[in-house]
Structures are given as C-alpha cells and as structure tokens.
Amino acid sequence: MILFMAVLAVVLLLLQRYTSAKALYRIYYDCEPSKHLVAPGETFMLTTTVENQKRMMVPFIRMVEQFPPNITLYVKADEIFYGSKDVELTSRFYMMPNQVYARQMEASFPERGCYHLRPAIIYGGDYLGLEENEEYYPVQQEIVVIPRSVDCPALERTLGNYLGDVSVQRFILEDPMLTVGFREYTGREPLRSVSWTQSARSGKMMVKNYDHTVDLSVSVLLNIKTDYLTEESEKRIEDCYRLVRAVCETLEKKRIQYNFFTNASISGFAGTWSDIGEGLGDSHFRYVMEGLGRAINYAVCDFSVVLNKVYHRAERSSSFIIITPYEDAEWQEELNRLRRRSYGSPCVLTPDILGKELHENGEVSA
DSSP, rough: OOHHHHHHHHHHHHHHHHHTTTTTEEEEEEEEESEEEEETTTTEEEEEEHHHHHHHEEEEEEEEEEEEEEEESSOOOEEEESSSEEEEEEEEEEEEETTTEEEEEEESSSSEEEEEEOOOOEEOOTSOOOOOEEEEEEOOEEEEOOOOOOHHHHHHHHHHHHHHHHHHHHHSSSSSTTOEEEEOOOSSSSSGGOOHHHHHHTTTTTOOOOOOTSEEEEEEOOOOOOOOOOOHHHHHHHHHHHHHHHHHHHHHHHEEEEEEEOOOESOOOOOOEEEEEEOHHHHHHHHHHHHHHHHEEEEEOOHHHHHHHHHHHHHHHHHEEEEESSOOOOGHHHHHHTTTTTTOOOOOOOHHHHHHHHHHHTOOOO
C-alpha cells in the first residue's frame, strides 16, 4: 500500500510538472476590432480568440486583457478593473484539445484619438492547480476615433452662402459651355468630359476643362499653430478638427471636390496626410477623417508656409476655406496674396462660430 501511494505520488508529481511546463504551449491569442475608424461613442465589436493547437487539454486558464484607460466595455462589471493606466478584463476557462475559445463584446471610445490595443497576459495552470505559468501576447491593432460632428446652423449658413456665391461667380465669369483647355484624366471625371481627339494626339486620356458649375472645387486649409499651448488653445484646436469634419461633410453633400492642406502632425500613419489631393467620395472623406483622428496638437510649420505652398499650387480664381484657432497677423500677408487668386475673400472659420448660435438665441450672456 505504501509502495502504491509512493508510485502514485511520483506519477502525480511528474504529471503536474509536465502539464505546468506545457500549459501554454501552442496557445495563441488575438483580439480584432470590427471597425478601425469610428466616431466618438460609436459602438464596435471586439472579438477575442484563444486557440489551443495541441492534443492536450488545459485545465485552467486565466486571461487578463488590457485596454486603453478610457474605453467603455459592455460586459459584466465584476469582470473589469478600471485602473489609472489601463482597463483590465479577466476571464477564466479551460480548453479541450484543439479547441477555439471565441468571445465578442461591444466597446466604444468617448473622445477623438488613436487608440492601441494592449498586450494580453494568459496564465496557464496544471492539473493539480499548484502552479501558474504566464505568457504575454502582443496585439498589433488600433482604433481611430474621428472628431465629433457639429450641429451649428450658423456654420451651415456661412458655408452655404460662401459656396453659393462661389458657384454663381464661376458661372457668371466663365461660360460653362466653353472649353478653356485640357487636362489629364484622373478617373474621377465622367466619360462625357473625355476629349477623344486630344487623347489621340497626346497618347493619353485627356478631359476638357469646362462646366465649372459641375467641376467646382475647394481647398480646405487647417491651421493648428498657436503662440502657446494652453488648455484654452487646445480646446480651440479640438474644435477646429470638428469644423474640418463639418466642412468636408458639407462639401460631400453638395458633391463639391476638395483638397486638403494642414500643418498638423499625426501619429502612426504611413501616408502623406498634410497634403491631400483633390477628391470626393467615401474613400477620400475617410482618408481625411482618419488623419483628423490621429492628429496631435503639434504644428510642423508656421501656417504662412502652408499658405505659401497653396498659393503656388492654386489655379486662377480658386476657392479656399480656412479653419484656424485664431486669426494671426503673422500670416495675413500670405493670406492677402492668396486672396488675389480667390473668388472674393477666402472663407475663414474659427471656433467662435460654434458659440455664435448660442449668443444669437440669447442662451449665453455677452
């Protein structure tokens, strides 16, 4: 009997050591968001997947997933720990051989920004529950939250009046049925605009420059440069991002093509976002919005540099919408020069317009 108990103890000890050492062998983890570009407060799904790719069961797994501190997870409250640096979600389960554990949960972020999912820590136990091994599983996923939308009738009137005046002036000053030249086909123009004769001569697709009421385009310029970064100036910069979204949404709604220039810097983005060419449609809009979501409140250059670049690229009688935290005397000279290439004066928007409606309705005292 004593011998049997001794052999059993040795077997259990070997089994404990083996299962402890192999508990997390061929265990794989991943967390995938259903959307990578969302609005503040918009819910998306996070799908967590844990896969056991070995022929041995894992009797105990404790999984601690880490998320950015301001995320909202729609799960049971007793499973979540809200810390100052991150949010931890703990799950406990066991896994049979070759089993896949999958869980979906809703999540959202309240504010604009670029958020990176944090590594997960998985603890694997042995059959006897005496030891735990741990393994870190990095996650290369990010969610970009674009600026909040703007509901401001004063802004709608200002943009409507400006775009209406520009359209009328282009129609009056230039005959919409007159072909004034040719330019290379970009893929966005309708086939009726293609000049087949000119295309045959040049050896590449060319389109006619005419019908200016249809081909109206606008340059959107964003400035975030301020003298000092204070709490007030940072709030105004955030409002500028919201204004850019409102302007782009208006241009998309009116089917007006636009390009985009800024001195704002962004995080974790491979493309050239500070200078986006003319375009229209969902892909173009999302490209601009992703940059706004990634933007940090650091200007790579003075706004006068941006205005000077736009001036040299602008065609005759262009249209400009400028969004800036404050109007600054330092770049007024460049603005005046740009004004000479514009239909009238460029439309300059500051965050003050967001409070204009409240003042007009008497909701805020002067």
